[in-house]
Amino acid sequence: MRLITVAGPPSCGKTSVVAKACGVLQGNGQACAVVKFDCLQSRDGDLYRAAGVPVSVAFSGGLCPDHFFATNLEEAFAWGVESGAQVGLIETAGLCNRCSPHIRGALAVCVIDNLMGIDAPEKIGPMLRMADIVIVTKGDLVSQAEREVYRYRIRQMNKRAVIRHVNGLTGQGCAELAAIMAKAPDIDSVTDMRLRFSMPAAVCSYCLSETRIGGRYQKGNVKKAKFAGGVHAE
Amino acid sequence: MLSEDAGLDVPESPDSPDSPESQSENRIYAPASMTLTAGRDKSSRPEAGDVVFRSGEITALLGPTGSGKSRFLSDIESLACGDTPTGRTLLLDGRAPDADERFELQGRLVAQLTQNMNFVLDMNVRDFVLAHAMSREVADPEAAARRVLDAANALAGEPFGPGAQLTQLSGGQSRALMIADTALLSWSPVLLIDEIENAGVDKRRALDLLLASDKIIVIATHDPVLALSADRRLVFEHGAVRAVQARTGAEEAILTRLEHMEVEISRVRAMLRAGETLD
Structure with a gap:
């Protein structure tokens, strides 16, 4: 199965773009399947089903969504293969912007929108920097000048990526995206493949559902920031 | 910048090279002409002829909603190569771009001035x-x-x-x-304009400035002054170009008259804003 990871901040249009691109792929006779990783709730399953794309939604619930994603990749891949998909897409809900779900050897797509502010490409970090394709949505809501300056900021953060503007509502640009997706690496198994960027270290008392604030409740992997002049205060 | 313990950054290769796309992003690309070959209308009847665009020339697109203007523009933007419902092909300087050139230009051939x-x-x-x-x-x-x-x-x-x-x-x-x-x-070597409103912008000077940029200019408009400012008009019907009309001498006279009316409207607007009476 050809494997594609799709990441991006919440509400940037990932689901619309992926559903439209899958529509093009399926129209060309290529079966698709989508696994959506989300945190607490999501209506995206309905959106994919409405678009005629087989979908499976997984919620991380009380766990770190990044770790949950990594620990369920084999099963997600197996489900895609079982459902007969030739192209399998894994969409993640932006996780926490700290991480990147992208895998070495699979096609990595980052979706961001034109309304996020000029520093967004820098703030988004690894999921954009490590992507092979950056899809920019909502370009119809800004000026040509803003699109071009925003594109430049993306290029500064990622020298290699193919950058494309896609309109998630009208589907404009989705045929071009689908053509790239159709050439994603064909993979037998994700076992022993590697993430492009490591997940955050964890296991402190808050990982174990602590809700109280205060030093006396903090155990495990705790890091204290230095405020005003410290290395983390820039 | 990433903080020191942000994570392990694993590049694909020791020094990830710039993509061919990023290397070519600033190479100036200015085709002197662009051709959209004749396609077919909604009933698969053939279109009358190819449409050739030249830099420094303004073309207006006219026709009611659903007549095929958007499809025509999208054939330009997507660098159609017989792969769209209309069957048109886009040629740059008389030549169909190869797969690599199309890939490079996708999403960048056309700059848009929308009503935003x-x-x-x-x-x-x-x-x-x-x-x-x-x-x-x-x-x-x-x-x-x-x-x-x-x-x-x-x-x-x-x-x-x-x-x-x-x-x-x-x-x-x-x-x-x-x-x-x-x-x-x-x-982008091609500029698509979706109306230029009267509000606070000198339309004539705006067009002159855009013309001086040597871009191929296409205007989708319902504004008679803008439509008449174009060197020629493409009239759409049933998904295809029905007629190509060059501006006639009589139309030029009408354009001049309409422009004078716009100047007069602007003058009155400025006076009223300044609190002057019009007696």
Whole structure:
């Protein structure tokens, strides 16, 4: 199965773009399947089903969504293969912007929108920097000048990526995206493949559902920031 | 910057090279002509003929909703190669671009001036235009940014300074800056204009500025002055170009009359705004 990871901040249009691109792929006779990783709730399953794309939604619930994603990749891949998909897409809900779900050897797509502010490409970090394709949505809501300056900021953060503007509502640009997706690496198994960027270290008392604030409740992997002049205060 | 323990960054190769796409992003590309070959209408009947566009020439698209204007523009934007419902093919300088060229130009061939009247980025005018100039790797970005600002102020009814926030510009000021920036800094060789409103922008000067940019200009409009300003008009019907009309001498006279009326309307508007009576 050809494997594609799709990441991006919440509400940037990932689901619309992926559903439209899958529509093009399926129209060309290529079966698709989508696994959506989300945190607490999501209506995206309905959106994919409405678009005629087989979908499976997984919620991380009380766990770190990044770790949950990594620990369920084999099963997600197996489900895609079982459902007969030739192209399998894994969409993640932006996780926490700290991480990147992208895998070495699979096609990595980052979706961001034109309304996020000029520093967004820098703030988004690894999921954009490590992507092979950056899809920019909502370009119809800004000026040509803003699109071009925003594109430049993306290029500064990622020298290699193919950058494309896609309109998630009208589907404009989705045929071009689908053509790239159709050439994603064909993979037998994700076992022993590697993430492009490591997940955050964890296991402190808050990982174990602590809700109280205060030093006396903090155990495990705790890091204290230095405020005003410290290395983390820039 | 990433903080020290942000994570393990694993590049694909020791020094990830720039993609061919990013290397070519600032190479100037200015085809002298662009051709959209004849396709077929909604009933699969063949279109009358090819349409050739030349730089420095304005073409207006006219026709009711659903007549095929958007499809025509989308055939240009997507660099159609017989793969769209209309069956048209886009030629640049008389030649169909190969797969690599098409891939490079996708999404960048056409710059668009839409009816959008507001900026959304939280930057001031100078930083914004300077960032755009730097992205184009022009020799003197500061000077280029000043030229854009001067041109924008020449179009806008009310001047604005380099320190103004983009989001606080008036509709007319925003439009003037968008037009000046597109004319002087946009990479794209083809410019699509979706109306230029009267509000606070000198339409004639705007068109002159855009024409001087040597771009291929296409206007989708219902405004009679803009439509008549075009060297020729494509009239759409049932998904295809039905007629190509060049501006006649009589039409030129009508254009002059309409332009005078617009000047008069602007003059009266300015007087009323200044609290003057019209007696």
